[in-house]
Amino acid sequence: MRGMLLCRGQMRDYKDLLFRISNAYYNLGLEKAKLSDLSGAAELLKKSLHFNKYQTDARNLLGLIYYEMGEVPEALVQWVISLNLDPEDNRADHYLDEVQRKPGALERETAAIRKFNQALYHAQHGAEDLAMIGLNQIVREKPDFIKARLLLALLYLDSGQNTKAGSVLMRVLKTDRNNSLALILMDETKKRTGKAEVEKNRMKNAFSHRRMEDDDVILPKARRQATPGQTVMYIIGGVALSFLVFWLMILPSVRRQYNIEANERIAQNSRELNMVNASYEELSRQYASVSSAYEDAAGRLRAFEEENAAFTSMYRLLVSINEDYAAGNVVQAAESYLSIDRSMITEEPLLGMLQDVDRYMLNEGFDAIVSMGTDSWNGGRLEDAEHYYDLALSMKGDDPEAMYLKARLLQSQDRITEANAIFDAIIGGHPESPYAERAMEARGY
Amino acid sequence: MINFKDEINRFKPSLEVGDIEKAIAKSDLTDMSDIMMQLIKEAAFNEGDAPLQRTNERL
Numbered sequence: 306m307r308g309m310l311l312c313r314g315q316m317r318d319y320k321d322l323l324f325r326i327s328n329a330y331y332n333l334g335l336e337k338a339k340l341s342d343l344s345g346a347a348e349l350l351k352k353s354l355h356f357n358k359y360q361t362d363a364r365n366l367l368g369l370i371y372y373e374m375g376e377v378p379e380a381l382v383q384w385v386i387s388l389n390l391d392p393e394d395n396r397a398d399h400y401l402d403e404v405q406r407k408p409g410a411l412e413r414e415t416a417a418i419r420k421f422n423q424a425l426y427h428a429q430h431g432a433e434d435l436a437m438i439g440l441n442q443i444v445r446e447k448p449d450f451i452k453a454r455l456l457l458a459l460l461y462l463d464s465g466q467n468t469k470a471g472s473v474l475m476r477v478l479k480t481d482r483n484n485s486l487a488l489i490l491m492d493e494t495k496k497r498t499g500k501a502e503v504e505k506n507r508m509k510n511a512f513s514h515r516r517m518e519d520d521d522v523i524l525p526k527a528r529r530q531a532t533p534g535q536t537v538m539y540i541i542g543g544v545a546l547s548f549l550v551f552w553l554m555i556l557p558s559v560r561r562q563y564n565i566e567a568n569e570r571i572a573q574n575s576r577e578l579n580m581v582n583a584s585y586e587e588l589s590r591q592y593a594s595v596s597s598a599y600e601d602a603a604g605r606l607r608a609f610e611e612e613n614a615a616f617t618s619m620y621r622l623l624v625s626i627n628e629d630y631a632a633g634n635v636v637q638a639a640e641s642y643l644s645i646d647r648s649m650i651t652e653e654p655l656l657g658m659l660q661d662v663d664r665y666m667l668n669e670g671f672d673a674i675v676s677m678g679t680d681s682w683n684g685g686r687l688e689d690a691e692h693y694y695d696l697a698l699s700m701k702g703d704d705p706e707a708m709y710l711k712a713r714l715l716q717s718q719d720r721i722t723e724a725n726a727i728f729d730a731i732i733g734g735h736p737e738s739p740y741a742e743r744a745m746e747a748r749g750y
Numbered sequence: 751m752i753n754f755k756d757e758i759n760r761f762k763p764s765l766e767v768g769d770i771e772k773a774i775a776k777s778d779l780t781d782m783s784d785i786m787m788q789l790i791k792e793a794a795f796n797e798g799d800a801p802l803q804r805t806n807e808r809l
Contacts, residue, residue: 316790323782358781378765382773390779415767422763429759456761463754486757493752588782 322588327357329581333574335366340567343370343451343481361391368400374481375450377404377414417447425456433460444473451477451484458490467497615649623658630665635673639696642666671700675707682714690714705731705740713747 334349347370353363368383381404384397404410424439440457443450454477461470471494477487494500622641629638642662650659678693694711698704712727728744735741765773 316786319786320783354781356782358779358784376764378767378770378773381767381770382765382777385770385774386777386779411767418764418766422766425761425763429761452761452764456758459754459757462752463758489752 319588322584323356326581326585326588327353327360327363329353329577330356331360331363331366333578333581334363336570336574337483338366338370340571341479341481342483343374344484346370359390361387361395361397364390365395365397365400368397372400372404373449375417375447375452377411378418380404413446417443417450417453421450421453421456424453428456428460433464436460437464448476449480451481451487455484455486455490458487458494462490462493462497467494470494471498471500616655619646619649619655620658623655623662626662626666627658630670635670636677636693636696639666639670639674639700642670643696643699667701671697671704671707674700675704675710678707678714679710682710687714687718703734705735705738709740709744709747712744716747 330349330353334346334353337343337346337349347367350363350367350370353360354367358364364383364387368380368387370380371377371383372380381401384400387397388395388401420439420443424436424443427433427439428436437457437460440453440460443453444457447453454473458470458473458477461467461473470490474487474491474494477484478491481487622645626638626641626645629635629641645659645662647659650656674693674697678690678697681687681693682690691711691714694707694714697707698711701707708727708731712724712731715721715724715727725748728748731738731744732741732748
């Protein structure tokens with residue numbers, strides 16, 4: 306336990322580490338979002354919030370991603386939570402205003418989502434045709450509702466409408482380029498439509514070429530004169546060709562360069578993510594180790610408390626018996642005495658206390674209760690008398706005097722059968738006691 | 751091979767606008783800082799609440 310308190314001093318360091326991890330995940334998520342990898346970005350932003358729920362930028366961006374994917378209520382949830390956690394100067398306020406400002410926007414969202422949920426119900430309960438009709442309507446009204454498009458693509462593929470599925474999936478991948486379900490379904494679509502084979506061949510051809518041999522001869526083409534009209538056509542054609550060359554040859558290399566740089570950034574980010582993941586795993590291991598040590602200590606503490614609880618309760622009971630007896634509450638002392646659990650008293654000093662209690666309860670205490678029974682009998686309080694005799698016999702069940710007195714009491718109430726049973730027990734169990742002879746007389750022998 | 755039925759059944763209904771309030775109320779905003787603070791608090795509480803001491807002296 307002392308070890309856990311010392312960690313307080315390190316709490317600040319841990320908090321700083323958590324914030325750094327959170328910020329790292331946010332930065333990675335932001336990069337992914339800029340590259341239109343919305344699913345990947347969402348996962349990273351959720352991790353960021355897992356480490357620091359006050360990472361407002363991460364939460365706001367997560368809301369924007371949900372909005373972009375057509376899940377407007379989810380976006381609103383994130384922005385409202387963001388405003389609650391960070392009310393001052395929060396961009397989420399502006400986003401919420403934008404959504405609410407557009408007249409009828411929320412009503413349209415409500416209608417679209419209800420239709421989607423209805424279509425999903427149809428799809429999951431065998432009414433695929435109805436589902437496809439509903440989903441087609443939704444994607445017309447909300448083209449960026451990714452979930453609806455994915456479900457529609459699934460239904461198209463299941464019904465063999467592969468080209469339609471491909472077209473729906475293209476739009477999904479335009480918005481969310483690394484959506485895993487969309488990529489899997491697109492792969493399936495290409496296999497079914499043969500497009501996969503075509504793409505493979507295109508790739509092969511792009512890298513094949515013929516080498517020139519040494520004895521190859523290049524024949525020059527013959528030149529002929531062009532007319533003015535032809536010259537103009539040639540000029541226009543040349544300009545057009547230049548644009549075509551630029552479009553086909555220069556622009557792709559520019560794009561390629563951009564992609565290379567983007568990929569390098571992703572690789573760099575992936576390396577950083579690996580480092581962050583390593584820190585996260587290390588922190589998780591430390592947390593698991595601390596948690597395990599805490600559980601172990603808590604278990605030992607509980608066991609120790611349980612042992613002490615038993616000792617404490619028996620100690621208190623013995624003390625109360627002592628106090629009641631000393632105060633003259635013999636009946637109370639006797640009832641408490643009968644509730645002692647002797648199996649829980651195994652060590653000193655409780656054993657010593659128990660011996661003292663046994664000594665006076667089974668002698669003076671017992672006698673006092675039997676006397677109370679007899680006094681009650683003499684005073685005509687027969688029920689009380691029987692109660693006291695029973696209490697005494699609970700303490701010492703084989704005392705012949707108490708047995709005889711109870712039997713006589715029962716006999717006086719014409720409860721002959723019960724009385725005779727006790728007389729017989731005295732005669733059989735205590736033949737040398739003076740009460741045996743009395744029991745025989747009372748029994749009528 | 752894609753099992754279309756399984757994939758369709760994996761879809762969950764989208765959150766509706768009318769359920770936004772419930773979703774916000776049910777959100778679990780516990781983060782790693784909260785977990786660590788809870789752990790420290792429990793440890794501090796248990797250390798402060800010491801159990802009864804047993805002794806071998808006669809009471």
